[in-house]
Amino acid sequence: MGTLPCYMQSTYLPYASLRPRGSSASHLHRSIVNFVPRDVAGFPRRKCGPFEYGLNQKTEFCKLYYDNSLQKRCPLPRNIVVRSEFAAEAGSPDASYSLTESQLGSKVRGICFYFVAAVAAIFLFIFMLVSHPFVLLFDRYRRRTHHLIGKIWASLSVFPFLKVTFEGLENLPAPETPAVYVSNHQSFLDIYTLLILGRNFKFISKVGIFVIPIIGWAMYLMGTIPLKRKDSRSQLDCFKRCMDLLRKGASVFFFAEGTRSKDGKLGAFKKGAFSIAAKTGVPVVPITLMGTGKLMPVGMEGTLGSGLTPFNSYDLVGISVYLLIVDLAAWAFNGTDIGLDDPDKQAILLWHSSNHSTQPPPRRAFVITRINKQSHETIVDLSTQSIVSARVYTGFGYPLFTSEEHAAATALPITYPPFIASVTKRKLKITEVLCDTFSVGWFGERKKGKREVRVLCYYLDGTVNMYVRPLEGITVVVDADEMKITKYYDRHTVPMPKIDGIEYRASKQKPPFGPSVEGAALVQPNGPGFEIDGHMIRWANWNFHLGFDIRAGPIISLASIYDLEKDEYRRVLYRGFISEMFVPYMDPTEDWYYKSFFDAGEFGFGLSAVALEPMTDCPSNAVFMDGYLAGQDGKPIKMSNVFCIFERNAGDVMWRHTETGIVDQLIREVRPEVSLVVRMVSTVGNYDYIVDWEFKQSGSIKVTVGLTGVLGVKGTTYTHTDQIKEDPYATLIADYTLAPYHDHFLSYHLDLDIDGDQNTFVKDKLVTKRITDHSSLRKSYWTVERQTAKTESDARIKLGMEPAELLVINPSKMTNMGNHVGYRLIPGSLAGALLSDDDYPQIRAAFTKYHLWVTPYNKSEKWVGGEYSDQSRGDDTLATWSARNRAIENKDIVLWYTLGFHHVPYQEDFPPVMEGMKLVEESTDGLRTVEISVFGWGDDVGRVFWGRRWSGFVFGVGKVIQGGAAKRWWCSSSKAAEF
Numbered sequence: 001m002g003t004l005p006c007y008m009q010s011t012y013l014p015y016a017s018l019r020p021r022g023s024s025a026s027h028l029h030r031s032i033v034n035f036v037p038r039d040v041a042g043f044p045r046r047k048c049g050p051f052e053y054g055l056n057q058k059t060e061f062c063k064l065y066y067d068n069s070l071q072k073r074c075p076l077p078r079n080i081v082v083r084s085e086f087a088a089e090a091g092s093p094d095a096s097y098s099l100t101e102s103q104l105g106s107k108v109r110g111i112c113f114y115f116v117a118a119v120a121a122i123f124l125f126i127f128m129l130v131s132h133p134f135v136l137l138f139d140r141y142r143r144r145t146h147h148l149i150g151k152i153w154a155s156l157s158v159f160p161f162l163k164v165t166f167e168g169l170e171n172l173p174a175p176e177t178p179a180v181y182v183s184n185h186q187s188f189l190d191i192y193t194l195l196i197l198g199r200n201f202k203f204i205s206k207v208g209i210f211v212i213p214i215i216g217w218a219m220y221l222m223g224t225i226p227l228k229r230k231d232s233r234s235q236l237d238c239f240k241r242c243m244d245l246l247r248k249g250a251s252v253f254f255f256a257e258g259t260r261s262k263d264g265k266l267g268a269f270k271k272g273a274f275s276i277a278a279k280t281g282v283p284v285v286p287i288t289l290m291g292t293g294k295l296m297p298v299g300m301e302g303t304l305g306s307g308l309t310p311f312n313s314y315d316l317v318g319i320s321v322y323l324l325i326v327d328l329a330a331w332a333f334n335g336t337d338i339g340l341d342d343p344d345k346q347a348i349l350l351w352h353s354s355n356h357s358t359q360p361p362p363r364r365a366f367v368i369t370r371i372n373k374q375s376h377e378t379i380v381d382l383s384t385q386s387i388v389s390a391r392v393y394t395g396f397g398y399p400l401f402t403s404e405e406h407a408a409a410t411a412l413p414i415t416y417p418p419f420i421a422s423v424t425k426r427k428l429k430i431t432e433v434l435c436d437t438f439s440v441g442w443f444g445e446r447k448k449g450k451r452e453v454r455v456l457c458y459y460l461d462g463t464v465n466m467y468v469r470p471l472e473g474i475t476v477v478v479d480a481d482e483m484k485i486t487k488y489y490d491r492h493t494v495p496m497p498k499i500d501g502i503e504y505r506a507s508k509q510k511p512p513f514g515p516s517v518e519g520a521a522l523v524q525p526n527g528p529g530f531e532i533d534g535h536m537i538r539w540a541n542w543n544f545h546l547g548f549d550i551r552a553g554p555i556i557s558l559a560s561i562y563d564l565e566k567d568e569y570r571r572v573l574y575r576g577f578i579s580e581m582f583v584p585y586m587d588p589t590e591d592w593y594y595k596s597f598f599d600a601g602e603f604g605f606g607l608s609a610v611a612l613e614p615m616t617d618c619p620s621n622a623v624f625m626d627g628y629l630a631g632q633d634g635k636p637i638k639m640s641n642v643f644c645i646f647e648r649n650a651g652d653v654m655w656r657h658t659e660t661g662i663v664d665q666l667i668r669e670v671r672p673e674v675s676l677v678v679r680m681v682s683t684v685g686n687y688d689y690i691v692d693w694e695f696k697q698s699g700s701i702k703v704t705v706g707l708t709g710v711l712g713v714k715g716t717t718y719t720h721t722d723q724i725k726e727d728p729y730a731t732l733i734a735d736y737t738l739a740p741y742h743d744h745f746l747s748y749h750l751d752l753d754i755d756g757d758q759n760t761f762v763k764d765k766l767v768t769k770r771i772t773d774h775s776s777l778r779k780s781y782w783t784v785e786r787q788t789a790k791t792e793s794d795a796r797i798k799l800g801m802e803p804a805e806l807l808v809i810n811p812s813k814m815t816n817m818g819n820h821v822g823y824r825l826i827p828g829s830l831a832g833a834l835l836s837d838d839d840y841p842q843i844r845a846a847f848t849k850y851h852l853w854v855t856p857y858n859k860s861e862k863w864v865g866g867e868y869s870d871q872s873r874g875d876d877t878l879a880t881w882s883a884r885n886r887a888i889e890n891k892d893i894v895l896w897y898t899l900g901f902h903h904v905p906y907q908e909d910f911p912p913v914m915e916g917m918k919l920v921e922e923s924t925d926g927l928r929t930v931e932i933s934v935f936g937w938g939d940d941v942g943r944v945f946w947g948r949r950w951s952g953f954v955f956g957v958g959k960v961i962q963g964g965a966a967k968r969w970w971c972s973s974s975k976a977a978e979f
């Protein structure tokens with residue numbers, strides 16, 4: 001029989017976990033790297049981290065774990081119990097459970113929980129009392145009846161609120177086998193969980209417990225073993241009693257740490273349980289309790305987290321419950337936007353620099369709700385359970401649309417008689433019609449209008465490629481507050497585009513197929529080379545925080561890079577995110593003029609994010625993370641696999657040199673390019689945006705946006721370009737199908753803090769000099785003249801007009817040579833705004849007027865198109881902020897970089913489209929640089945999968961190479977990188 005060694009090699013690996021009702025039971029892939037305590041591991045934690053793929057792998061892992069090489073690295077006894085660190089188990093990426101839970105929701109739930117538990121206890125205790133004489137008579141040691149009653153009580157108390165999941169029950173010994181059960185201890189809830197397990201083990205408890213009415217008495221009747229802590233005689237008695245019980249066929253239970261963990265970390269084990277097992281020769285059954293500490297932490301007072309950390313489900317429940325409680329009107333929640341209220345930057349920096357040893361800044365939510373056609377802004381402080389501020393927004397513009405609003409609006413036309421008549425008139429089937437919502441924009445109206453949305457409809461009938469079959473000529477306008485159709489027009493009818501050749505699913509393709517491609521994968525035998533600790537990600541020399549936002553999607557914060565010589569992290573980027581995306585279409589006709597979308601502010605880049613699929617969206621070595629959003633009713637919505645994080649080794653060279661000049665020696669030195677990518681995909685209508693943040697060992701950050709999906713098209717009567725006599729504002733790409741010209745502009749908020757937050761933006765202009773004094777045989781040369789941007793107007797730059805290097809430097813930090821420390825911004829190919837300044841969409845998107853802007857840091861300046869970008873009027877944009885012309889020299893500055901892409905659709909783009917834009921930050925040796933460039937992707941990498949045509953994967957720096965001729969050349973030249 002195993003005793004202590006048995007424990008070590010045990011395959012008994014049951015564990016219980018608790019999660020709030022309604023939350024998903026699925027564990028996150030990213031969890032594998034999430035829960036080995038830093039102080040235990042000291043190396044990438046996934047090496048100690050088991051168990052993401054189910055029990056077989058767990059057992060496999062266990063065997064693996066005891067392999068000698070790993071044993072050296074993973075402190076042994078902690079293996080089984082580290083799962084208590086799996087506090088993020090309920091879906092939150094937070095590893096430290098006590099830091100982010102909302103006290104608001106917890107309190108309400110806690111009161112209800114104790115109430116239910118007390119009522120149940122009173123009734124069940126009577127049964128226990130009545131049965132006690134029989135128990136003493138027939139089952140003195142095991143007391144199965146009492147344990148059954150205990151199980152019923154715990155189940156009744158817990159089940160209305162929490163879900164208990166057991167895994168590995170098959171590894172438990174038979175109920176009648178005496179054993180020493182051992183587990184970690186995180187919370188008062190552990191007792192409930194263990195009672196629900198239904199094993200007749202005797203707990204050990206301090207004597208004081210027995211005087212508590214009902215509960216204490218019940219514990220006494222169940223045969224709980226009393227222990228006076230720090231009383232050696234009592235300890236001896238306790239041990240004797242345990243051994244006695246074990247010998248008589250009962251089991252005992254120990255919390256191996258002796259007491260509850262106050263910080264979620266696993267404490268040292270007391271040896272008592274193991275000595276008893278060794279002496280009696282019974283097996284030790286290790287149990288891991290997970291999630292209880294998060295649900296009911298010790299004390300309950302430590303509820304603060306990094307103010308940068310996005311909300312988890314607890315937070316969101318807490319916020320919505322609290323808002324409902326405080327608002328007596330009991331309005332429908334109708335929340336449209338719950339985001340973090342940005343914590344004070346200096347407070348965050350201070351807390352971060354103290355290695356989180358000081359009190360974190362208050363954790364607050366900024367909530368926008370639509371109530372009675374008004375936008376209410378509420379800031380809720382999660383740590384003090386109070387509303388910090390509440391006001392009604394009276395300016396122009398509206399918050400983003402919720403998923404529920406989209407769903408409700410798109411359902412309206414299908415039952416609207418005039419719409420049904422229009423469909424019937426076109427000889428189409430109403431059952432094959434699907435609709436989508438489109439923001440209406442602002443076109444000079446003086447009076448404040450309604451919060452409206454247009455609903456456009458599409459026709460399936462044999463295809464799933466709905467966006468290429470529009471019901472052209474029909475306009476449905478919906479009042480989004482009242483959720484009813486307010487205007488309806490049926491202007492004209494055009495033929496419905498055919499369904500031939502628009503299938504994009506590989507599974508539905510007919511031969512001939514494109515070339516087959518052998519699968520390629522990056523194999524990492526030692527697992528990923530990065531660590532995820534809550535929301536902090538460490539990889540190579542990088543350390544940064546990854547958050548998820550309903551509007552921006554990924555938010556990178558506190559990115560810093562490790563300096564080997566200085567043995568410290570150096571600050572690079574306080575925060576970076578997509579502030580807005582602007583997509584204006586160039587068709588001014590009645591049915592299309594309004595199409596000028598603000599994808600982040602109107603539709604939410606985060607809200608539109610989709611679950612990433614392993615092996616296709618992300619490579620085989622990717623680790624996934626979830627995010628949380630609030631639904632319209634305030635309830636949390638889990639966004640599964642919203643991010644993937646992976647190391648990229650695309651076979652590129654980061655740096656190389658061959659030394660050929662030395663006689664008899666050939667010196668070749670090569671550094672392969674390996675980087676870390678954080679990815680999110682946002683599907684906004686017909687477009688899918690692939691957002692990558694790539695961190696490189698060289699110190700650079702490369703930000704990429706890939707555009708793919710299907711084109712937005714317009715129905716027409718044309719079938720040949722010969723028929724087109726007027727400007728079609730579009731390309732005819734198929735029969736009856738025009739693809740209007742349009743732009744995609746993305747504006748990035750880049751709050752660079754190079755070695756501190758006092759930075760300066762400088763422009764190193766390349767200036768041609770004439771030599772006229774005959775001092776050289778040359779007539780000219782160029783040199784560099786540095787210009788320092790003193791105020792905001794100095795830093796409004798249209799790129800591509802003059803040769804210049806763009807740098808953010810720290811004026812007070814020099815290299816040994818006396819050069820300033822800084823990052824360089826290197827733009828790639830560019831697209832500037834082509835609309836006139838007085839055009840309404842351009843007024844709203846005035847941030848596209850310049851590629852680069854620099855502003856002093858201001859907490860309220862986050863969204864370049866305005867906080868309320870739907871129907872905004874351009875009164876709250878980057879352009880209006882910058883017009884104040886504030887000082888920016890040696891200040892905490894923010895760079896706003898807008899990359900853009902004029903999209904002229906070509907026939908090759910149809911049906912699938914693949915465009916590419918890349919914003920790159922690069923590095924040269926010594927001086928940290930930021931490179932922003934626009935790369936072009938061949939437009940049809942996707943066609944490999946669609947299988948219809950294959951024309952290579954083009955990766956041209958600085959050029960967008962699209963269209964037949966160019967593509968074919970690239971393909972045949974074999975210069976193109978092959979997919």
Ligand SMILES: [Cu+2]
Nearest residue numbers: 742743744903
């Ligand atoms: Cu486009």
